[in-house]
Amino acid sequence: MNDVRNLVERCLAKDKAAWNEFVRTFRNLIYQSVRMRFSRSNFSYTHQDVEDVMQEIFLDLWERDKLTQVRDAEKIQAWLSIISQNRAIDYMRQKVYKMSRVSTFIDDTGEAKDLLETIPSEEISARGELLNSELKAILETIIESLSVKEKLVTSLHYLHGKTHREIARIMHLSINTVSTLIRRTRIKIKNELIKKGYKDF
Amino acid sequence: MDKLIQEYLRDKAKEVSRTKDCLSDRELADYIEARLSREKRDRIETHLAKCFFCQNLLITTKEILDKHAVKSRFWKDIIFKNKWLILSLASFTLSFIFPRYFLQFLLVAFLLGLKWVFSGEGTRNLVMVIRTLRGQEVPSEFTETRKK
Numbered sequence: 001m002n003d004v005r006n007l008v009e010r011c012l013a014k015d016k017a018a019w020n021e022f023v024r025t026f027r028n029l030i031y032q033s034v035r036m037r038f039s040r041s042n043f044s045y046t047h048q049d050v051e052d053v054m055q056e057i058f059l060d061l062w063e064r065d066k067l068t069q070v071r072d073a074e075k076i077q078a079w080l081s082i083i084s085q086n087r088a089i090d091y092m093r094q095k096v097y098k099m100s101r102v103s104t105f106i107d108d109t110g111e112a113k114d115l116l117e118t119i120p121s122e123e124i125s126a127r128g129e130l131l132n133s134e135l136k137a138i139l140e141t142i143i144e145s146l147s148v149k150e151k152l153v154t155s156l157h158y159l160h161g162k163t164h165r166e167i168a169r170i171m172h173l174s175i176n177t178v179s180t181l182i183r184r185t186r187i188k189i190k191n192e193l194i195k196k197g198y199k200d201f
Numbered sequence: 202m203d204k205l206i207q208e209y210l211r212d213k214a215k216e217v218s219r220t221k222d223c224l225s226d227r228e229l230a231d232y233i234e235a236r237l238s239r240e241k242r243d244r245i246e247t248h249l250a251k252c253f254f255c256q257n258l259l260i261t262t263k264e265i266l267d268k269h270a271v272k273s274r275f276w277k278d279i280i281f282k283n284k285w286l287i288l289s290l291a292s293f294t295l296s297f298i299f300p301r302y303f304l305q306f307l308l309v310a311f312l313l314g315l316k317w318v319f320s321g322e323g324t325r326n327l328v329m330v331i332r333t334l335r336g337q338e339v340p341s342e343f344t345e346t347r348k349k
Contacts (some may be wrong), residue, residue, distance in 0.1 A: 033265050040261055069227055077269070079230035081262045086226065089219075139209040148243070151250035158203065159210040159253075160260050170263050171246075172235050190202055 004076055008067050026080055030057055033084035043092050053091045057084055142192045146185060153181045214253040224248055224255050233262060285317035
């Protein structure tokens with residue numbers, strides 16, 4: 001994988017041939033990342049929007065030397081995908097700003113939040129009907145008491161709908177460990193809910 | 202109960218916001234590429250466990266990378282998964298090309314065919330075919346693994 005490191009070094013040294021090779025190699029990944037971020041954020045986009053964001057990304061990499069951040073890395077695909085998505089988020093923020101000119105709003109807790117820093121999540125749909133405020137508070141206490149790994153696995157499984165195998169790959173754990181964590185968390189939550197008098201679930 | 206947990210988490214994550222504590226591009230990339238020490242991993246997971254913005258970025262990036270990798274590995278995967286079947290068919294074909302070794306090639310084809318049947322993928326295919334022919338429902342563990 002020294003090839004990538006070499007390519008990055010040559011791009012930083014402003015070697016045009018290396019840059020052309022870089023664009024040819026990673027263009028598709030950047031394109032997919034921008035499109036996926038737009039779709040995931042329910043942003044209505046055109047081909048021109050994607051091209052505009054890609055232009056900005058390539059400027060960051062070539063003219064603003066952003067590649068120095070990954071000078072020592074053997075693989076840069078994940079980093080490239082993340083910076084592309086963040087650029088897409090910035091682009092959406094600018095569009096929202098132009099459209100609304102209102103950048104802050106007050107959320108449920110009364111806290112002022114920046115609308116432009118807030119992206120809609122694809123998983124989040126209608127408000128729950130099963131939850132009442134008391135149950136919500138109980139679940140909050142139970143989930144806060146979980147270990148970091150249990151909490152993360154629970155989120156990936158229940159919120160993002162990931163299978164045990166996918167979670168194992170994301171967190172670099174064995175499938176058995178993930179299954180154990182999910183089973184243990186389920187039992188903990190169930191026992192705590194029973195203790196609090198909730199039995200109908 | 203699963204629905205309850207799901208609804209609770211959806212309610213918590215209904216606004217996904219970037220904060221000043223959010224992970225840097227490089228930190229998240231290093232986590233995905235498994236390039237971190239145990240302590241750094243633990244620190245990043247502590248943040249991920251409570252930040253839906255970074256979780257969202259993490260899983261989307263992982264999906265993009267998987268899709269990207271799948272496209273380039275597609276044919277390699279198909280050949281690798283069906284290697285015993287392909288070898289068996291090749292041996293069967295060779296038995297006709299070299300009639301002198303007809304029986305030998307046929308025997309090898311039979312043995313490789315058996316290997317395919319008893320390997321995980323082959324058995325799964327057969328179970329699915331038999332269950333479908335009998336009009337029974339195919340268990341989800343078979344379909345989930347086959348989707349990969």
